[in-house]
Amino acid sequence: MRRGFRGELLSLNDDPSFVGSKAINHQEDGIIVIEKGIIIARGSTEKITSDFPDLPVTHFPNHLIMPGFIDSHIHYSQVDCIASGGETLLGWLEKKVFPIEAQFQDKSYALTTAEFFLNECLRNGTTTALVFAGSQPQSVEALYESAFKADMRIIVGKVLMDLGPENLADTTEGGLLDSKTLIQHWQGHGRLNYAVTPRFALTSSSEQLAGAGQILNEYPDIIMQTHLAETKAECAAVKERFPKARDYLEVYEHFGLVTDRSVFAHCLYLTDSAFERLSNAGAGIAFCPTSNLFLGSGLFNFMEAQRHSVKIGLGSDIGAGTSFSLLATMGEAYKVCRLQGYNLDPFHALYLATLGGARLLRLDRYIGALTVGQEADFIVIDPAATPLLARRTADASLAEKLFALQIMGDDRVIAASYIKGKPLWEKPAMRPS
Ligand code: GUN
Numbered sequence: 123m124r125r126g127f128r129g130e131l132l133s134l135n136d137d138p139s140f141v142g143s144k145a146i147n148h149q150e151d152g153i154i155v156i157e158k159g160i161i162i163a164r165g166s167t168e169k170i171t172s173d174f175p176d177l178p179v180t181h182f183p184n185h186l187i188m189p190g191f192i193d194s195h196i197h198y199s200q201v202d203c204i205a206s207g208g209e210t211l212l213g214w215l216e217k218k219v220f221p222i223e224a225q226f227q228d229k230s231y232a233l234t235t236a237e238f239f240l241n242e243c244l245r246n247g248t249t250t251a252l253v254f255a256g257s258q259p260q261s262v263e264a265l266y267e268s269a270f271k272a273d274m275r276i277i278v279g280k281v282l283m284d285l286g287p288e289n290l291a292d293t294t295e296g297g298l299l300d301s302k303t304l305i306q307h308w309q310g311h312g313r314l315n316y317a318v319t320p321r322f323a324l325t326s327s328s329e330q331l332a333g334a335g336q337i338l339n340e341y342p343d344i345i346m347q348t349h350l351a352e353t354k355a356e357c358a359a360v361k362e363r364f365p366k367a368r369d370y371l372e373v374y375e376h377f378g379l380v381t382d383r384s385v386f387a388h389c390l391y392l393t394d395s396a397f398e399r400l401s402n403a404g405a406g407i408a409f410c411p412t413s414n415l416f417l418g419s420g421l422f423n424f425m426e427a428q429r430h431s432v433k434i435g436l437g438s439d440i441g442a443g444t445s446f447s448l449l450a451t452m453g454e455a456y457k458v459c460r461l462q463g464y465n466l467d468p469f470h471a472l473y474l475a476t477l478g479g480a481r482l483l484r485l486d487r488y489i490g491a492l493t494v495g496q497e498a499d500f501i502v503i504d505p506a507a508t509p510l511l512a513r514r515t516a517d518a519s520l521a522e523k524l525f526a527l528q529i530m531g532d533d534r535v536i537a538a539s540y541i542k543g544k545p546l547w548e549k550p551a552m553r554p555s
């Protein structure tokens with residue numbers, strides 16, 4: 123069965139900061155045509171209605187239709203420690219995060235949290251995410267089970283942390299074996315993938331970091347995620363533990379973890395050389411502005427990363443991050459750049475939250491641009507969802523409207539989230555004609 127979805131279509135087919143406005147794919151009144159969860163046509167309403175005369179169409183007047191957002195860094199295991207303040211990174215992990223993550227020993231807690239987490243993603247317009255689970259294999263199983271039911275494109279990994287606190291640490295070999303078992307059971311199942319996930323250099327032994335590098339090398343379709351250079355105190359502790367490494371990145375390089383399938387969250391304290399080496403390796407960065415501001419970690423040097431052509435996506439980094447909304451994240455990204463004298467324009471920000479994230483996660487064949495042949499994961503946005511937004515976006519240009527959404531938008535503007543053409547979340551008041 124074919125169905126059309128009509129509205130104002132907006133997506134990016136490339137990075138607008140490199141190719142300019144030709145990256146913008148916009149039809150003020152357009153239709154995407156979907157068959158078996160795949161986009162088979164896209165164009166102006168005039169063209170599509172003439173090409174597909176009997177097409178049933180769901181119409182969203184005065185709404186934008188965009189690709190679903192892609193969250194490049196989020197911890198589903200930290201849903202219950204969001205808004206736990208008063209600490210910087212290392213104290214926050216010990217006092218606020220580890221006690222919550224220990225609860226994932228209980229599979230039923232993991233399952234209810236996984237269901238809540240995916241629903242919250244959809245409510246905020248996020249249709250794909252690269253996710254840290256807990257250190258317990260059942261925490262990964264629970265998210266896989268929920269995401270498989272919803273047919274969502276989710277990448278997740280079991281946290282490796284053999285140097286963590288007693289109630290959370292895995293064993294060096296046990297953690298690696300559990301990772302392999304999860305890959306063998308789940309990788310490529312439906313739309314699911316695996317990310318080998320050493321928490322960061324401080325919580326894994328050298329043997330475990332080396333084992334993570336071997337797993338990454340052994341399975342060519344998985345990716346790797348970890349944290350890098352988020353705070354000065356963390357960098358100092360890494361320097362003390364690995365005195366021979368010339369910088370933090372070299373620790374990961376040494377263990378074979380810096381590849382074109384590697385995603386590093388944060389990267390606030392990188393040297394020029396480290397940006398250069400990330401770029402040469404084809405590795406990428408998840409920029410997590412709400413988290414960096416909440417923990418007081420610092421300001422990501424977006425311009426330096428851009429200058430070195432490092433791949434960049436946006437991460438909410440829940441629970442250090444303060445919102446599931448990638449619109450809110452785009453807004454904070456704008457402010458972090460503004461504090462450093464750079465204007466992050468709204469099309470560029472939207473690129474980071476969609477196709478940029480898809481490229482970072484190596485999913486751009488499937489999602490991120492709402493083009494023919496891609497999977498129909500899309501969201502419907504109401505730019506007049508609040509009285510202030512309605513007033514500010516009335517008669518606004520596309521760039522102004524998108525910028526207003528970037529600065530003032532959040533879950534309230536998401537009217538619906540579709541996974542492979544099916545509405546998995548709809549705002550209760552939403553009544554398409
Ligand atoms: N570094 C190591 N673990 C974590 C984590 O859970 N959150 C953040 N923000 N940084 C980390």
Ligand code: ZN
Nearest residue numbers: 195197387439
């Ligand atoms: Zn994180």
